[in-house]
Amino acid sequence: MGISDLMSAAEKAYQVAQKLRDAELNEVIADLRLKAAELKADMAELRAENAELRESIEEMRRQADIRAKVAFDGHVYWAEDAIEGYGKGPFCPTCLDGDARLVNLVGPGKSVPVSGSGVFRLPNGTLWMCHRCAKSRGA
Numbered sequence: 001m002g003i004s005d006l007m008s009a010a011e012k013a014y015q016v017a018q019k020l021r022d023a024e025l026n027e028v029i030a031d032l033r034l035k036a037a038e039l040k041a042d043m044a045e046l047r048a049e050n051a052e053l054r055e056s057i058e059e060m061r062r063q064a065d066i067r068a069k070v071a072f073d074g075h076v077y078w079a080e081d082a083i084e085g086y087g088k089g090p091f092c093p094t095c096l097d098g099d100a101r102l103v104n105l106v107g108p109g110k111s112v113p114v115s116g117s118g119v120f121r122l123p124n125g126t127l128w129m130c131h132r133c134a135k136s137r138g139a
Contacts, residue, residue, distance in 0.1 A: 003040045010036055063100040070096070075122050076105060090122075092130035103132045 010033045017025040070077040076090035086102055095103040105128035122128065 003036065003043060006036045007033070007040070066096075066100070066102050070102075076128060090128055092133055094133045095130060098133075101132070103130055105130050 010029060014026070014029045014033065017029050066083070069081070069083055070079050070089070070091060072093065076093055077096055078089040078091070079086070080088075082088050083102065086104055090105045092101075092103040092105055095101045107126065107128040
């Protein structure tokens with residue numbers, strides 16, 4: 001029996017009580033209808049919360065999957081095997097560590113400024129830049 005069935009049964013009982021003109025029964029049935037409506041609202045809230053929690057769990061799984069595929073070399077992240085849609089990297093450590101977002105860095109030779117927001121200098125001297133984040137690190 002679902003909430004709709006409960007509401008329907010309460011309505012039928014209310015109609016019968018109206019015909020009988022039983023005030024006490026009418027009061028009990030009105031209370032039953034109110035409780036059923038509250039239950040229906042509570043179920044809607046729980047469904048919404050459940051959907052949000054499922055979405056959060058999926059996001060955490062996605063983040064754990066990404067973290068398992070990349071390694072930090074002390075400057076930027078690299079993937080041992082190419083990640084679909086992203087390649088092997090390098091990936092921005094600021095974006096991955098802060099927002100759990102996998103963001104490819106641009107460079108070298110792609111008009112990367114010498115220093116500034118989101119610029120990463122690797123030990124071999126190459127510069128890589130993140131166009132998403134606005135934080136400097138290692139530059």
